[in-house]
Amino acid sequence: MSIYDSMNERQREAVFHTEGPLLILAGAGSGKTRVLTHRIAYLIEEKGVNPWNILAITFTNKAAGEMRERVDRLVAFGAESVWVSTFHSACVRILRRHIDRLGYDSKFTIYDSDDQKTLMKDICKRLQIDTKQWKEKTLLGIISSAKNELIGAQEYEMNTMGDFSKRKIAEAYKEYQRQLRTNNALDFDDLIMKTVELFKLNPDVLEAYQERFKYIMVDEYQDTNTAQFKLISLLASKYQNLCVVGDDDQSIYKFRGANIRNILNFEDVFPSARVVKLEQNYRSTKTILDAANHVIRNNLERKNKTLWTANDGGAPIIFQNFMTAYEEAEYIAEDLAKRVAAGDGNYSDCAILYRTNAQSRLLEEKFLLANIPYRIIGGVNFYARKEIKDLLSYLKTVDNARDDLAVRRIINVPRRGIGAATLAKVQDFAVENEISFYNALRAAEEIPALGRSVAKLKPFVTLIQTLRAQQEYFSVAELLKEVIDRTDYVKELEDENTEESRARIENIDELISKAASYDEEAENPTLSGFLEEVALVADIDNLEENNDRVVLMTLHSAKGLEFPNVYLAGMEDGIFPSYMTIVSEDPTDLEEERRLCYVGITRAMRQLTITSARSRMIRGETQYNKVSRFIQEIPRELVQVGSMIKPKVQELPKQTAYIQAKQAFQAKAFEPKQYKVTKADKLEYGVGDRVKHIKFGAGTVENIVEGGKDYEVTVNFDRAGVKKMFAAFAKLKRE
Numbered sequence: 001m002s003i004y005d006s007m008n009e010r011q012r013e014a015v016f017h018t019e020g021p022l023l024i025l026a027g028a029g030s031g032k033t034r035v036l037t038h039r040i041a042y043l044i045e046e047k048g049v050n051p052w053n054i055l056a057i058t059f060t061n062k063a064a065g066e067m068r069e070r071v072d073r074l075v076a077f078g079a080e081s082v083w084v085s086t087f088h089s090a091c092v093r094i095l096r097r098h099i100d101r102l103g104y105d106s107k108f109t110i111y112d113s114d115d116q117k118t119l120m121k122d123i124c125k126r127l128q129i130d131t132k133q134w135k136e137k138t139l140l141g142i143i144s145s146a147k148n149e150l151i152g153a154q155e156y157e158m159n160t161m162g163d164f165s166k167r168k169i170a171e172a173y174k175e176y177q178r179q180l181r182t183n184n185a186l187d188f189d190d191l192i193m194k195t196v197e198l199f200k201l202n203p204d205v206l207e208a209y210q211e212r213f214k215y216i217m218v219d220e221y222q223d224t225n226t227a228q229f230k231l232i233s234l235l236a237s238k239y240q241n242l243c244v245v246g247d248d249d250q251s252i253y254k255f256r257g258a259n260i261r262n263i264l265n266f267e268d269v270f271p272s273a274r275v276v277k278l279e280q281n282y283r284s285t286k287t288i289l290d291a292a293n294h295v296i297r298n299n300l301e302r303k304n305k306t307l308w309t310a311n312d313g314g315a316p317i318i319f320q321n322f323m324t325a326y327e328e329a330e331y332i333a334e335d336l337a338k339r340v341a342a343g344d345g346n347y348s349d350c351a352i353l354y355r356t357n358a359q360s361r362l363l364e365e366k367f368l369l370a371n372i373p374y375r376i377i378g379g380v381n382f383y384a385r386k387e388i389k390d391l392l393s394y395l396k397t398v399d400n401a402r403d404d405l406a407v408r409r410i411i412n413v414p415r416r417g418i419g420a421a422t423l424a425k426v427q428d429f430a431v432e433n434e435i436s437f438y439n440a441l442r443a444a445e446e447i448p449a450l451g452r453s454v455a456k457l458k459p460f461v462t463l464i465q466t467l468r469a470q471q472e473y474f475s476v477a478e479l480l481k482e483v484i485d486r487t488d489y490v491k492e493l494e495d496e497n498t499e500e501s502r503a504r505i506e507n508i509d510e511l512i513s514k515a516a517s518y519d520e521e522a523e524n525p526t527l528s529g530f531l532e533e534v535a536l537v538a539d540i541d542n543l544e545e546n547n548d549r550v551v552l553m554t555l556h557s558a559k560g561l562e563f564p565n566v567y568l569a570g571m572e573d574g575i576f577p578s579y580m581t582i583v584s585e586d587p588t589d590l591e592e593e594r595r596l597c598y599v600g601i602t603r604a605m606r607q608l609t610i611t612s613a614r615s616r617m618i619r620g621e622t623q624y625n626k627v628s629r630f631i632q633e634i635p636r637e638l639v640q641v642g643s644m645i646k647p648k649v650q651e652l653p654k655q656t657a658y659i660q661a662k663q664a665f666q667a668k669a670f671e672p673k674q675y676k677v678t679k680a681d682k683l684e685y686g687v688g689d690r691v692k693h694i695k696f697g698a699g700t701v702e703n704i705v706e707g708g709k710d711y712e713v714t715v716n717f718d719r720a721g722v723k724k725m726f727a728a729f730a731k732l733k734r735e
């Protein structure tokens with residue numbers, strides 16, 4: 001039996017249509033992504049296409065990793081030569097090779113949103129832009145939209161037509177680009193725009209890539225923006241072997257410039273395009289699919305399509321409305337624990353989806369209380385933490401000392417007693433001579449205004465130069481350790497010895513591990529390569545497999561994924577759909593929210609639970625919301641409505657030895673760094689001792705039992721009452 005036998009006729013048609021443009025337009029769960037991977041296999045195995053000539057673009061690194069795995073499984077030889085990547089990482093690879101054609105150095109840095117904000121703050125100050133009127137974030141948003149439409153700073157300026165505020169924005173845009181260039185840095189939108197620019201200005205480079213990527217495939221095509229579309233059209237214009245798959249009903253990134261016209265106009269740009277529609281959903285039960293179909297039907301702006309499934313009717317959708325968001329969170333935690341305890345799937349089979357990141361906090365608290373392992377996708381990103389950014393800035397400085405932002409971030413970390421006035425003088429010198437900040441530091445002796453403060457700058461320059469010299473002989477992890485040693489970074493944190501400083505040290509350990517595994521796994525490990533990988537990690541990529549935890553994430557991050565058991569939380573008018581879209585004068589804003597709801601519902605395979613709360617705190621104020629209008633759009637007969645009043649809190653089922661063992665195991669997976677308190681280790685507290693827990697506060701140890709792998713500790717907390725917990729998981733500190 002061949003791998004293509006498991007496909008339906010339409011799917012096979014798409015897989016076998018290898019030459020010429022192809023648009024696969026189909027609803028959620030109809031096997032679009034699966035078709036893409038099988039198509040890659042077919043090209044290689046049956047058509048004899050060199051894997052080297054295939055490019056597959058997906059939306060997140062996580063999806064790219066998954067696709068790579070699937071292709072590896074399907075293709076016997078050569079799968080690793082297929083380029084499977086996101087738009088951003090494909091562009092980074094191309095730019096690293098050719099960006100010198102645009103006058104940049106190939107060691108450019110990539111700025112994250114934090115870096116962008118710092119830079120913009122600086123620019124606003126310099127250009128005397130009133131940040132009360134124009135927030136940095138707003139300006140950056142406008143610039144980003146322009147870039148997504150391939151409108152450069154010059155062109156933007158030409159279109160201002162004497163409009164005063166637009167002229168000011170144009171000025172900020174121009175200055176922002178100028179600064180990026182001096183810092184030899186690109187922001188995320190630049191990655192795409194510069195690649196398009198590169199191809200447009202250098203036909204020879206474009207042609208080389210057209211020859212290279214004779215077959216191009218794009219997943220989640222409905223969310224590509226104008227710049228991304230231009231990029232793939234350029235690449236595909238020679239051989240026309242472009243296959244895009246998407247669902248107009250799942251277009252949810254309009255705010256990032258996603259352009260639905262890219263789907264609707266595909267046939268205009270590629271007139272010979274074949275269009276294939278898939279109509280069978282393989283993911284969800286009939287009930288879930290029915291609900292999704294009924295909701296999306298209310299959108300006017302869509303291509304009509306029907307999606308059916310041969311799957312069973314399945315369980316009804318559960319809807320629960322609560323008095324407060326606390327009760328909602330409690331219910332979800334209990335329901336989920338109950339199901340897992342009853343053997344109905346693992347924790348990792350469950351996902352909780354919500355509209356905004358802020359909604360995760362309550363859920364998280366309840367999960368901690370109930371000892372449920374979970375993982376939040378999004379929220380405070382590891383790489384946004386101070387200690388991580390500091391150390392990475394050192395590495396960036398060693399790698400590319402043209403990144404002024406990185407240099408300035410660490411010049412006084414640890415404190416070197418260099419004052420703001422000194423730094424301003426160095427900066428002036430750099431601007432005057434059109435050199436980077438770091439080169440100005442190196443030339444400090446030539447800056448007469450500095451006087452004796454030159455002496456304070458010297459050790460920093462010497463340090464960076466030494467590290468640079470070592471770079472050649474050291475692995476990335478070794479270099480990182482060298483930075484930490486020579487700056488006493490960890491030593492200072494050790495001296496501080498607070499809860500927070502210890503957490504920071506753990507994060508640093510984690511970064512070292514990350515560098516070490518990069519050194520091991522990368523084909524050709526380099527410092528630039530490491531920094532690049534780190535810069536490209538999207539939040540969604542933290543979703544690891546083989547880790548039995550519940551996943552919490554926003555609806556946006558859930559795109560393309562599937563889970564047996566899904567909870568849609570916070571389904572209230574004002575939350576979802578969001579208040580902004582309800583009051584918006586543009587009806588298509590509400591349609592985008594509805595598409596997001598469709599994405600949410602269609603993530604569920606077997607069980608969907610929808611919850612809402614009558615009141616919830618938002619930014620310190622209690623809001624009273626009605627049940628989401630989207631819920632009314634689901635036919636009543638598909639839904640089992642729970643009681644409106646909060647049911648009496650049920651005790652979690654008594655934990656069996658099996659569940660305890662499982663939890664101990666999960667605790668280990670959950671906090672790999674802390675799992676040092678194995679039985680061999682001694683606990684630093686005993687019965688009767690006062691201890692502190694990061695969440696529950698102070699309490700008294702009542703009992704300690706030796707379990708199979710770990711101690712089970714019973715603590716009577718002053719505020720939270722009696723809790724049983726595993727020592728390794730609880731991280732109790734003696735008071």
Ligand SMILES: Nc1ncnc2c1ncn2[C@@H]1O[C@H](COP(=O)(O)OP(=O)(O)OP(=O)(O)O)[C@@H](O)[C@H]1O
Binds near residue numbers: 027030032559560562
């Ligand atoms: N012909 C088939 N036979 C059996 N299972 C299938 C078939 N086609 C797809 N599936 C399964 O259906 C599920 C959904 O497939 P896939 O993720 O490719 O859908 P999709 O159209 O990409 O969904 P989304 O729009 O959410 O991205 C997967 O679990 C996949 O393995």
Ligand SMILES: [Mg+2]
Binds near residue numbers: 032033034219560
């Ligand atoms: Mg998909």
